[in-house]
Structure formats: structure tokens, C-alpha cells
């Protein structure tokens with residue numbers, strides 16, 4: 001949600017993902033959990049990787065292009081032969097980018113959000129015939145004990161990740177993945193977004209965010225204590241007593257229990273319970289809107305469908321299956337997509 005970093009477009013030919021020659025339409029990109037401790041280690045390791053660091057400096061006019069080696073950290077898939085324009089970030093607004101050590105940001109929003117009108121990767125893959133349909137879905141594994149972080153599926157969705165049917169909700173503003181939210185309920189007593197409001201689905205946001213006043217009322221109801229930057233903590237011992245928080249989308253309730261919306265971590269041996277709801281006022285004209293981030297998208301799988309000439313863009317939602325509970329998962333995947 002921060003302003004786009006300063007970007008400098010450069011063209012790269014990128015061997016990214018493997019497309020099944022059989023014409024199978026789904027491309028699977030596993031998501032890996034990076035343990036906080038290991039992050040730093042990898043960061044240090046990463047520094048050693050390029051044999052020699054490029055000499056950076058402003059090119060003088062008429063100079064030949066400057067080639068900057070990119071060291072590959074986690075090789076996000078397997079499509080081959082895609083030609084995608086990259087933006088190079090020249091300035092990063094937060095240390096997150098240094099410590100999280102990722103290869104970059106894969107923009108999956110609508111083309112209108114793209115810096116300097118560059119074609120987004122999704123559009124390019126469809127144009128170049130590497131993907132049948134402009135559809136993708138995220139399955140996020142929220143269990144911090146598991147190394148498997150989930151899966152990004154390009155070209156469709158895999159019912160092995162969710163419990164059908166999907167509830168489809170039309171995209172109201174095709175920029176972010178914005179939909180209309182009918183209501184939010186906190187237990188039986190409190191109603192938020194009472195007249196309906198806007199919400200976006202965003203894997204790039206960790207928590208669920210909403211307008212300050214509403215998030216304050218929500219925490220008053222569940223006993224949240226303000227922390228910093230719109231975040232709240234919860235007394236861990238209260239978790240079993242906390243009410244469900246429910247979102248009405250497309251006429252269907254999507255409920256989160258306290259187990260879903262409280263993030264339990266241990267820092268220096270101390271158990272800490274962070275509320276999954278954060279106050280964030282997105283200013284007009286884009287906002288105000290709620291952001292249904294990873295806290296929501298871990299419990300509910302979202303299928304993002306850009307639509308085509310005949311159908312408009314929409315988001316499908318269904319409860320995620322937990323992988324451990326579903327023995328058929330690996331077999332389904334292999335049977336459908338050999339190799």
C-alpha cells in the first residue's frame with residue numbers, strides 16, 4: 001500500500017517457470033517459509049554470491065546499457081521463454097526489503113497500477129500463450145511450524161487446496177482486487193461496515209486492515225490493547241473466549257475464529273499474541289477500504305480471475321483445506337500434472 005518505489009524499467013529475458021508441454025494449464029509455484037533466524041544468515045550468504053559486485057554509477061548519456069547481474073535466491077517456478085519487463089527498485093522505503101531477502105515483487109494487480117504502463121507478468125504470459133487463462137490463486141499455509149508456505153497456482157485453481165464450492169464476488173474497481181463487502185460482524189453484538197464498504201484482497205498485506213474507528217471498536221469488543229502503528233495485542237489467555245469475526249461477501253459469511261485471527265509468536269521466550277486486525281486509513285481517491293490480507297487469505301483460498309471479453313473480473317473464495325488433513329493432496333497434483 002506504500003507508494004510505488006522508484007522504478008527504472010529494464011528488459012530481461014527470463015527463464016522463469018516450466019510449462020508442461022502437454023498443454024496442462026496450471027503452473028504451480030511453491031511458497032517457502034523462511035525462518036526469521038535463517039533470513040539473516042541467507043542475507044549474509046547472499047552477499048557472497050556474486051563473484052564481483054557491479055560498479056554502480058549513473059550512466060552518462062549515450063552510454064551502452066549497463067548489465068547488472070541478478071543472483072537468484074529462490075527461483076519462484078518453471079515457465080520458460082517469457083519476456084517480461086522488470087522494474088529495478090532504486091530506493092527501498094523500509095528495512096523489510098533487506099531482511100526479508102526476496103527476489104522481488106510479483107505484481108498481480110490490474111494493469112492500471114503498473115509503473116509507467118509496463119505490461120504486468122500475468123498479461124504477458126497470457127499474450128505469449130504461456131498461460132490459457134488470466135486466473136491465479138493463492139493457498140497460504142499459516143502454520144508457522146511447517147516449512148511449506150503454500151502455493152501460487154497460475155492459470156486456475158486447485159480444489160485440493162480448498163473446500164468447494166467457490167463463492168464468486170465481482171470486482172468493483174479493477175485496480176487492486178477490490179470487491180464490495182456487505183457487512184462485518186464481531187460476535188453477535190457488534191456490526192461494522194454496516195452500510196457496506198469496499199475491501200481489497202491482497203497477499204502483500206500481512207494482516208486484515210480497516211478504518212481506524214472501526215478497528216478501534218473491534219478491539220474494544222475483543223479486549224485488544226493498542227501497540228504501535230495501528231497494531232494491537234491480545235492477552236493470550238483470552239483467545240478461547242474471543243468471538244468469531246465474520247465477513248459477509250457475495251451473500252455468504254466468511255468467519256474467522258480467534259485461532260484464525262490472532263497471531264501467536266514467541267519472542268525471547270515470551271509468548272506474544274498479536275491481533276490480526278490493524279488500523280489503516282487508505283486516503284481517497286483509492287480508499288477508504290478494508291484490506292483482507294494474509295490473515296484472511298490463510299483461512300480462505302482466493303481465486304483471482306481477470307475475466308475476458310465475455311466475463312468481467314471476479315474473485316472466488318472458499319475455505320482452505322489444511323494439507324495435513326487431506327491425504328489425497330499429493331496424488332491429485334501428480335496425477336493431473338505428470339512430470
Ligand SMILES: *[C@@H]1O[C@H](CO)[C@@H](O)[C@H](O)[C@H]1NC(C)=O
Pocket residue numbers: 185187188244246253254255
Ligand atoms: C458465521 O457468522 C455469522 C454472522 O455472525 C453467523 O450467523 C453464522 O452462524 C456463522 N457461521 C458459522 C459456521 O459459525
